[in-house]
Each structure stands twice: as structure tokens, then as C-alpha cells.
Amino acid sequence: MSWKSFMRSPAFTQNLATTIMMAFLGLYFGVSFIALGAASPHAITEMMPDVDGPIYFGRYFLYFTIYTFLTRLIFQNFGFKDLKQYILQKIPKSTLLHYILTKSAFNWINVMSLLGVIAYLISASFAEGYDMNLLNHGLALVGLIYASNYKAFLFDKQLSINKVATGSIIIVVILVNYLDYKGFIPLGDILEFIYSFLVLNIGTALLPLLGAISAYFLSYKTLSQIAYLEDTKTSETSISDVNIGSGLFARFGKAGKLMEMEVKLILRNKRARNMLYIVPFMGIYPLIIHGQGDQMGSMGWMMFVAIFCTGGYALTYGQLLLSWNSEHFDLLQTKMTSIKEIFQAKYFLQCILIICQTLPMLLWGFYKTEYFYLMPAMMFYNLGVVLFLYMLSASYNSKRVDTNKGAAMNYEGFSLALFLIIIPIMAIPVLIFYGANAFDHPFLGVFLIALIGLIGFVFHDKLINISVALFKKNRYKIGAAFRNK
Amino acid sequence: MLLEFRNIKKMYGSMTVLEIENISIDKGECIGLVGNNGAGKTTAFSLMLDLIRATEGQVLTKGHDVSVDETWKKYTSAFIDETFLVDFLTPNEYFDFVGGLNQWSKADTDEFLKQFEVFFSGEIIGARKYIRDLSKGNQKKVGIIASLIGNPEIVVLDEPFASLDPTSQIRLKKIITDRLDMHTFLISSHDLTHVAEVSSRIIILEKGKVVMDNLKTEDTVKKMTEYFAV
Numbered sequence: 001m002s003w004k005s006f007m008r009s010p011a012f013t014q015n016l017a018t019t020i021m022m023a024f025l026g027l028y029f030g031v032s033f034i035a036l037g038a039a040s041p042h043a044i045t046e047m048m049p050d051v052d053g054p055i056y057f058g059r060y061f062l063y064f065t066i067y068t069f070l071t072r073l074i075f076q077n078f079g080f081k082d083l084k085q086y087i088l089q090k091i092p093k094s095t096l097l098h099y100i101l102t103k104s105a106f107n108w109i110n111v112m113s114l115l116g117v118i119a120y121l122i123s124a125s126f127a128e129g130y131d132m133n134l135l136n137h138g139l140a141l142v143g144l145i146y147a148s149n150y151k152a153f154l155f156d157k158q159l160s161i162n163k164v165a166t167g168s169i170i171i172v173v174i175l176v177n178y179l180d181y182k183g184f185i186p187l188g189d190i191l192e193f194i195y196s197f198l199v200l201n202i203g204t205a206l207l208p209l210l211g212a213i214s215a216y217f218l219s220y221k222t223l224s225q226i227a228y229l230e231d232t233k234t235s236e237t238s239i240s241d242v243n244i245g246s247g248l249f250a251r252f253g254k255a256g257k258l259m260e261m262e263v264k265l266i267l268r269n270k271r272a273r274n275m276l277y278i279v280p281f282m283g284i285y286p287l288i289i290h291g292q293g294d295q296m297g298s299m300g301w302m303m304f305v306a307i308f309c310t311g312g313y314a315l316t317y318g319q320l321l322l323s324w325n326s327e328h329f330d331l332l333q334t335k336m337t338s339i340k341e342i343f344q345a346k347y348f349l350q351c352i353l354i355i356c357q358t359l360p361m362l363l364w365g366f367y368k369t370e371y372f373y374l375m376p377a378m379m380f381y382n383l384g385v386v387l388f389l390y391m392l393s394a395s396y397n398s399k400r401v402d403t404n405k406g407a408a409m410n411y412e413g414f415s416l417a418l419f420l421i422i423i424p425i426m427a428i429p430v431l432i433f434y435g436a437n438a439f440d441h442p443f444l445g446v447f448l449i450a451l452i453g454l455i456g457f458v459f460h461d462k463l464i465n466i467s468v469a470l471f472k473k474n475r476y477k478i479g480a481a482f483r484n485k
Numbered sequence: 486m487l488l489e490f491r492n493i494k495k496m497y498g499s500m501t502v503l504e505i506e507n508i509s510i511d512k513g514e515c516i517g518l519v520g521n522n523g524a525g526k527t528t529a530f531s532l533m534l535d536l537i538r539a540t541e542g543q544v545l546t547k548g549h550d551v552s553v554d555e556t557w558k559k560y561t562s563a564f565i566d567e568t569f570l571v572d573f574l575t576p577n578e579y580f581d582f583v584g585g586l587n588q589w590s591k592a593d594t595d596e597f598l599k600q601f602e603v604f605f606s607g608e609i610i611g612a613r614k615y616i617r618d619l620s621k622g623n624q625k626k627v628g629i630i631a632s633l634i635g636n637p638e639i640v641v642l643d644e645p646f647a648s649l650d651p652t653s654q655i656r657l658k659k660i661i662t663d664r665l666d667m668h669t670f671l672i673s674s675h676d677l678t679h680v681a682e683v684s685s686r687i688i689i690l691e692k693g694k695v696v697m698d699n700l701k702t703e704d705t706v707k708k709m710t711e712y713f714a715v
Contacts, residue, residue: 253587254585254588256585256586257582257586258586260582261571261582262575264573264578265572265573268573268615269573327567327568327572328568328569328570328571328572329568330534330536330565330566330568330569331568331569331570331571333534333535333536334534334536334558334561334562334563334569335558335562335583335586336558336586337555337558337559337586338555339555340559365625476536476537476538479536480536482536482568483568
């Protein structure tokens with residue numbers, strides 16, 4: 001079924017390009033995980049001759065399990081869509097639920113982890129001075145992957161069981177990790193202890209697997225009690241009419257009306273909302289980069305960091321500029337007095353997002369002084385260049401988006417145009433900066449980039465007109481693609 | 486002349502789905518567009534709203550080609566299907582949104598909606614639900630009434646009677662006939678009696694061609710029934 005809908009979609013060629021990209025990404029991650037797993041035994045004995053290698057690996061595998069568990073909690077998507085499709089067919093409900101639960105065993109995280117673990121086990125069995133009971137370790141590692149997979153099911157947001165529980169788990173884990181990082185809690189030692197207990201003998205090694213199986217059946221039981229069509233709705237319980245900042249948006253006239261609607265779109269649709277959760281993590285990029293040592297602290301790198309820090313949300317949201325409205329695009333096309341108003345609304349809203357995001361980022365200036373001017377400079381680059389590149393690419397990115405699906409691993413709405421547009425977005429600052437840097441004027445580079453951005457921002461009306469003209473040429477094609485479910 | 490289809494032709498590949506030599510519509514008319522599935526009703530509307538490209542010919546409103554000049558959007562409104570709804574808004578927010586696009590204040594919109602309280606039978610105004618969670622019938626009511634906001638000169642409704650309950654169908658007919666002096670309606674329908682009752686002129690399409698274009702008379706329904714009874 002899904003194969004047919006894929007083959008028969010008019011955006012087939014675009015889908016194909018996306019699929020090929022995804023296949024490459026998959027291949028890349030697969031190879032990375034295999035390499036990581038295979039290299040571990042050797043690397044550990046080489047670099048840490050004093051530690052018990054297999055246990056040391058287990059310690060970090062448990063860290064990994066915790067992080068993937070968090071990722072699952074936030075992003076794992078229970079296959080309700082499949083359920084909706086088949087629930088009226090002559091397939092017993094139990095089969096459906098088993099199908100959904102089994103299918104999750106083959107999701108990205110699991111497959112990648114499994115590849116890594118298998119490579120690790122094979123490599124470990126050949127490694128000299130790396131003594132471990134392959135069976136015990138193998139069972140424990142695989143068991144951990146699946147225990148985490150099915151435990152996460154119990155917290156699935158769409159089932160809205162334990163929303164509070166999910167939230168508190170995430171907070172607790174982050175807190176514990178922070179305390180561990182600061183050295184207040186010896187989390188690593190605790191994890192090491194747990195792992196060495198798990199691989200004591202075959203009985204304890206089976207524990208994670210047993211955990212996985214019990215979680216599987218517990219999920220099954222919970223699901224079978226609630227798997228009715230009405231449960232598949234994603235409606236929130238407390239709904240009221242909202243006027244979000246209508247005072248602010250009122251100044252933009254009709255475009256303001258659209259902006260207000262867009263804000264609701266962001267807040268009320270799962271995929272756009274998920275993106276909101278990701279942005280705060282973009283804000284801590286500087287910490288990650290500078291934690292890596294000095295070569296990452298160069299001006300060039302900091303510039304990239306500043307692009308993401310100031311434009312994170314607008315960048316992720318702007319990629320699908322018009323696709324967000326694919327479900328009600330005919331209304332916009334016929335009701336907005338001109339197409340230009342749609343583009344204006346989108347542009348101003350993203351400007352507000354970028355500026356709001358930039359302000360707190362200036363605080364990084366106290367950490368590294370360069371950020372005081374890098375952040376505003378890249379803000380202008382985002383406002384004057386990046387936004388327009390996305391507005392131009394919107395005319396070629398005609399794919400429908402189901403706004404209510406999750407954001408992670410969701411490439412719906414992505415097309416070749418979007419992958420291509422990333423090249424100039426990244427290449428422009430690189431060329432200018434390294435061009436200026438070659439003459440020992442890195443500041444001039446940053447200044448020029450900001451200046452180009454500023455010029456774009458000042459002439460935004462002209463640039464919007466260009467985007468609109470391009471859109472008008474392609475409007476029938478885009479409209480047709482948006483109507484295609 | 487308010488609206489004119491001039492030598493319009495729409496083809497998908499080598500298949501012609503619509504071919505209209507000329508239809509001219511004057512202000513104040515209420516056009517009932519009737520035809521079997523695949524006759525080209527929705528295609529005709531979509532061409533009129535510039536949602537699809539005409540292979541040949543033009544649709545003109547007040548003498549301007551809709552695909553060139555955007556001014557028709559100021560006085561034209563439509564409800565074709567759910568792509569005209571914003572499904573993550575509550576009905577009130579949606580009406581307010583459409584009102585805002587027509588430069589109506591919230592108070593204007595609320596005042597306007599009062600007259601449709603009976604039609605909504607208390608299930609829409611103030612509903613604590615997003616449009617995506619309303620029943621099909623109620624979604625339709627929201628779309629139809631929203632298309633009247635801003636008192637547009639031209640109102641296009643595709644199958645407005647479908648999926649409404651019998652009482653609502655009768656109420657909708659009354660709403661349309663009460664507003665005939667305000668809007669020029671274009672209504673497509675499979676329901677011969679309803680469409681004949683509200684329309685002043687009936688156009689029958691078949692396989693993309695106009696096969697009948699008459700002012701309504703006493704025996705219109707009878708004629709139509711005979712035509713479709715094959």
C-alpha cells in the first residue's frame with residue numbers, strides 16, 4: 001500500500017531524490033555505527049589498558065541507551081496512521097497491534113544500534129586480551145536496545161498516558177546527567193556497576209530481554225484497551241479561542257491575520273511544535289563546539305554556530321515555507337487579495353522569530369567576546385539572505401505536508417530543491433569569509449556577510465516581489481501537489 | 486457582465502475534461518451547475534478560481550482574466566472542499582480569520598454570524614473543538630457560512646447540500662434564497678430538486694460539455710429528471 005502511494009504520487013521523481021538521499025544517510029550512519037562497534041574493543045584495550053574493556057564499553061553503552069531512550073520518548077511515533085487505515089479491514093485487532101509493535105523493532109535507532117552491537121561482538125571475539133562471555137554480553141546489549149524501545153512505547157505521547165511522567169523523566173535524566181558532568185553523582189560508576197551485574201551470568205544477562213518482552217506485552221495490553229478510532233484523534237482536551245498577540249500582528253493588516261494563524265499552526269500541529277523543542281538545543285551549540293578544543297574555536301566555525309543560533313527556528317520552519325499551509329492552500333490562494341501578502345506574512349513572522357532568538361544568544365558574548373558581533377552579523381545574514389533563498393526554493397518545493405505527524409525522521413515535504421538550497425546558504429559565508437581571511441582580514445569577511453544581509457533586509461520588498469513572481473509561474477503545479485494526499 | 490467563460494478548454498494529457506464555448510453570467514443570477522460525476526463541475530469552478538491552469542481560453546470576471554489580474558479575489562468567495570478550511574482553528578477563530586482577510590473586525594464578524602445561529606444548531610459557535618474534530622456536516626456548514634463573510638459579489642459553492650442533514654439542507658436553501666439580492670451564486674449539486682429550487686438558471690454539464698443552459702421554468706425539475714434518467 002505505502003509502496004503504491006509512493007509510486008503513484010505525482011511528485012514521484014522528487015520522492016525518489018529524497019529517498020536516495022535518505023538511503024545515503026542511512027548508509028552513512030550504518031557504516032559509522034558498524035565502524036564504531038568494530039573499532040571499540042581494539043581502541044579500548046589500546047587506550048585504556050588498565051580498565052576491564054567489556055565493562056567499560058557497557059558503561060558507555062548504557063549512557064547511549066539513556067540518550068536514545070530520551071530520543072524515543074520525544075520523537076517515537078506510534079504507527080497510528082497504519083491503524084487508522086486497517087482498523088476497518090477484516091484483520092483482527094490483535095494482529096494489527098502486533099504488527100505495529102513488531103514494526104517498531106526495525107526502526108532507525110534499533111537497526112543502527114543492532115549493527116553497531118553485532119560489529120562490536122564480532123570484533124571483540126577476535127580481539128586479543130579482550131575477554132568476555134560473548135553470549136552474556138550479546139544478550140545484555142541486544143536486550144537493552146529492545147527494553148528501551150518497548151518501554152518508550154508505554155510513554156507514547158499520542159496515547160497521552162503519563163504526559164507528566166514523560167516530562168518528569170526527561171527532566172530528571174537531564175538533571176542527573178548534568179550533576180554527573182559536574183562530578184556530583186558518579187553516574188558512570190553506577191552504570192558500570194549495573195552493567196557488570198547484567199553480564200554476571202546467563203540469568204542476569206537475560207534480564208533486559210525479559211524487560212523488553214514484558215514491556216511489549218504491557219504496551220500490547222494498554223493499546224488493546226484503547227485502540228478505538230476515537231483514540232487516534234490527536235485533539236487536545238482543553239481548547240479555547242485564542243487571540244495571540246493580535247495587537248502586535250494587527251499592525252501588519254491582512255498579513256498580520258495570516259501571521260496570527262501561522263503562530264497557531266506552529267503551536268497546534270505536532271510537527272511544527274516538535275521543532276520548537278529542538279530550537280533550545282541549537283542555542284547550546286557554542287558550548288558543544290568550544291568543548292571540543294581549540295581548532296573548533298576558530299572564527300569560521302563560530303560563524304556557522306551563530307547562523308544556527310540566531311536562525312534555528314526560522315531555518316527549520318522556513319524550509320517548508322508554503323508546504324505548512326498545504327492543507328488549506330486553496331483558501332489562501334483565493335482569499336488573500338494577493339499572493340504577495342502570503343509571502344509578506346511568512347517573511348515578517350520569520351523576522352520576528354529570528355530577532356527573538358538572537359537576543360538571548362547575545363549572552364554568549366560573555367563566554368566568547370566574538371559572539372557579541374557574530375550573532376547580530378549572522379542575524380542579518382539570516383534576515384536578508386537565507387530567508388530569501390528559502391522563499392525562492394519554496395516555488396520548487398511543492399510537496400504536501402501532514403502537519404500532525406512528528407518531526408523526527410520525517411522527511412515529508414522535503415525535496416531535492418531543499419537539499420540544493422543548503423549549498424548556497426553555507427557556501428556564501430564560507431567563500432566571503434575565507435576570501436577575506438586569506439588577506440588576513442577575517443573581520444572584513446564577517447562585516448561583508450552582515451552587510452549583504454542588511455542590504456537584503458532593507459530591500460526585502462523587492463526580494464519578496466521576485467519570490468512572488470517565481471511562485472506565480474509555478475502556482476498551478478504547487479497547488480496540484482498540495483492537493484495530492 | 487460579471488463572469489464569462491470564454492472558449493475555455495481543460496485537458497489532462499490528451500483527455501479533454503472541460504470544453505465550454507461560452508457561458509456569460511450576469512449580476513444577481515443564481516446558477517445551478519448540474520451533472521454526473523466527472524462532468525467537469527469542480528474543474529469549471531477551479532478554473533474560475535485560478536486554482537488550475539486553463540489549456541485554452543479564459544475566465545473573465547468584470548472583463549479581467551482571472552489568471553492575470555488578482556482583483557477578482559476581492560469580490561469572490563468560494564467553498565469547494567476541506568482545503569478551504571483551516572483545520573487547526575476553532576470555528577470562531579476561523580470565521581475571525583476570514584473576516585480579518587476581508588477587513589472586518591471581530592465584532593463585525595460576530596454580528597454577521599448571529600443570523601446563522603439556527604443553521605449552526607448550537608454546535609459551531611463557541612464550540613471548544615478544532616475544525617478537524619467537527620463532523621463532516623458541521624465542517625461543511627462552517628465552510629459555507631465563511632464563504633459569505635465580507636459580502637462577496639460572487640459566491641461559489643461546490644456540492645453545498647451533500648453531507649448536510651435534511652433539516653440543514655432546507656435551512657441552507659432559505660439562507661441562499663434570502664441572500665439572492667446580495668450575491669451572485671454558482672452552486673453545483675447532484676440534488677436536482679434542491680438546486681432547481683434555489684437557482685434562477687440551470688446549466689447541465691456532461692463529459693465536460695454544456696448540454697443544457699436554461700432559465701428555470703415550472704417544469705425544470707421534470708426536464709432534468711428526464712435527462713438524467715438513462
